[in-house]
Amino acid sequence: MISLVRRITAACALSAALTALAACGSTTTQAPHAGHPAPTKSEHAPAKPSATAPTKPPTLTPGPGGLTPVFTNGPRTGGKTVALTFDADMTADEGPRAKAGEHFDNPGLIAALRSLKVPATVFMTGKWAETYPDEARAIGSDPQFELANHTYSHYAFTDDCYGLPTISEDGIRADVERAYTAFQKAGVRHVMPYLRFPGGCYDSDVLRTLGPLGVTAVQWDVVSGDAFATDADAVARQVLDGVKPGSVVVMHCTRSAAPTTEHVVRTVVPQLRAKGYRFVKVSELIGATSGHA
Structure with missing residues (x-):
């Protein structure tokens, strides 16, 4: 690590232009972290690279084979x-419904999370990102959130998965990769190496x-029950009763299919904080599990 820093510093010192200095001091394509010193304007005092090298998001070790x-x-x-997680669901065939006025996004929910200062992980389908590119880009660029893959089509990977259309085994990997392409086209630059299965349905063939x-699949241990719910208080009680230290709660970021979620969040957040809970992103929990905390 020390030799790497020396090489970077030496390369930066050889550059005459301030823009070249800035580029040389960056070792990744990620945006600089808040709190890093800005480059000096003096040619005789080149900016020093950060002593803390950026690290990759934590993932779990693959299973056998x-x-x-x-x-x-x-x-x-x-x-x-x-960790509160939100599925931005939209299947590949729901585009006409969105054009007709059905709302698969939920700006009020995102605004509530921001105002409450709750970090969260959003699992987004590629179709959702195509339909709401500005919102996808805003979520993906906000350091309060992390964005992860929920496939492109939201078609199930196994049979009998909550009535979802089923994608063939040959098309599974392509569907996941197509979501990454949709994120890129929407201007989303930072996507975590996490995947949530449509409906949470999978088997060993899917994992293989x-x-x-190289992704880590993320499930949950607390089902909020917000999908198609109309009683926000009942959903909130289910979340409060289910949460334990280290829990992952699954909720949804779609107004049409989960109209109570914003109210649920505004209810459970202060109550969980009163119980001593701290809200984190999924990556922090995975890091704690894999030893990268």
């Missing part, structure tokens, strides 16, 4: 942490098929 690892919850003994992608 390279099977995609599956994450359900974080450590139960690592303090009162909880997706193994080469």
Whole structure:
């Protein structure tokens, strides 16, 4: 690590232009972290590279034969942490419904999370990103959130998955990769190496098929029940009763299919905080689990 920093510093010192200095001091395509010093305007005082090298997002070790690892919850003994996750669901055939005025987004929910200062992880379908590119880009560029893959079509990977259309085994990997393409076209630059299965349905064949992608599949241990719910208080009670240290809560970011979610969030957040819980992104829980915290 020390030799790497020296090489970067030496290369930067050889550059005469300020813009070249800035480019040389960056070792990744990620945006600089808040708090890093700005480059000096003096040619005789080149900017020093950060002593802390950026790290890759934490993932779990693949299973036997390279099977995609599956994450359900974080450590139960690592303090009162909880991750709220939101599925931005939209299937590939729902475009006409969106054009007709049905709302698959939920700006009020995102605004509530921002005002409450709750970090969260959003699992987004590629079709959702295509339909709401400005919102996808805003979520993906906001450091309060992290964005992850929920496939392109939201078609199930297994049979009998909550009535979802089923995609063939040969098309599974392509559907996941197509979502990444949709994120890129929408201007989303930072996508976490996490995947949520449509409906949460998978089997060993699916894990084997997706193994080469190097992602960690993220499930949950608390079902909010917000999908198609009309009683926000009942959903809130279900969340409050289910949360334990390290829990991952699944909710939805679609007004048409989950109209109570914003109210649920505004209800459960202060109550969980009163119980001593701290809200984190999924990546923090995975890091604590894999030893990268």
